[in-house]
Amino acid sequence: MRLVPGTPPSDEDLVAELRETRSESAFTRLHRRHTPRLLKMVLRILGGEETDAEDLVQETWIRALGSLHSFRGESQFGTWLARIGINVTVEHLRKRSRVRLVALDEASGTSGRQPTHEERIDLERIIALLPVGCRTVMLLHDVEGYTHQEIGRMLGIASGTSKSQLNVARRRAQALFDGDRVVRRGSETAVAPEEDWLIAGTGEVVAQ
């Protein structure tokens, strides 16, 4: 496979070139095409830590190029890369034992009254406040546009679990967005075990 000057090569062409010759220019094109989106997604899953995000994107590319032979083109390259990026990010979070359910009512600082405009939490902050498991599902579904089936494959969970996690995230996000005070229920207050980084329980919120 040879890249033709003046013609934008497809991802498949670049992957083939990279696989065949380890071409640095083919990699650079792929990187410039996919890293900005990957970086934003990783940043949001992390809750906005830029230094970690770039390290994780680098690790994602290292793993992706190391296992390029396993990319068979069944999904788009960007989807395949995002899946690796999510795995890398979730592994990172697990290692750092940061997969905890955030006490939304305390973290958000909201009270029973309607917040003023100045007090309103912006959406990035709301997303960052969501527990990492349901946050990831919501980001993939509502921001990145993946289906539950795709999310299930990416995260190694059932598509039904993806749906339930999305509901948890949406309830919480909506409540925070509306300025409601959020109360957690039952098992959600526990720290998630490393193996089960998704939220247990219904994740329902009650506005007071």
Add this chain to the structure above:
Amino acid sequence: MTDEDEVRLSPALRAELERLPRQAEPSRGFEARLVRALRARGLVESDAPRLLLGRGWAPALRLAAALVIFAAGVGLGHRLGRESGRAGDVASAGSGAEQLAALVQRTGSAHAAALGDLAASAASARPEEIALAREVAMSSLRATLWQMVLLDPDDPVPARMLSDLDRAAPGAPPSIRVSAQPLVVSF
């Protein structure tokens, strides 16, 4: 999402979600850092040699480079030998031989490594590239054996190998004829 039990976001929140930026530019220097990390792991390689030569020529190029180094070493050896003989400087000759022995070791390793690379990529290389590399390697082998005969005329192994090569390639000019005793080398 069409599930009946799906929690629906308000239009305002949905609109905010849609307005969120989907991309973030990495910091300055990130790309260079990333490429360095990938290069260090052998996952990408600079395109410069490929742009000049195309894929498949690298092993032949390395082989040719090894041969050039080898020939330069032989030429240098001859010249040093002549100068040393003229000057009668035994000490200097000894030092030159030591350097040449080291050079032979280095170039021999490079030559063998280049051949190894060629063998590893033989399946994907073009036939004409392989043929060229084989020809170069064979010439190099003959030259090596010939020099070994000169180095030690009493060693029967290189002389016999040269003789075998001549028999295997009858079209090639005979480089050596081996008699029983004493060994006769013809140019």
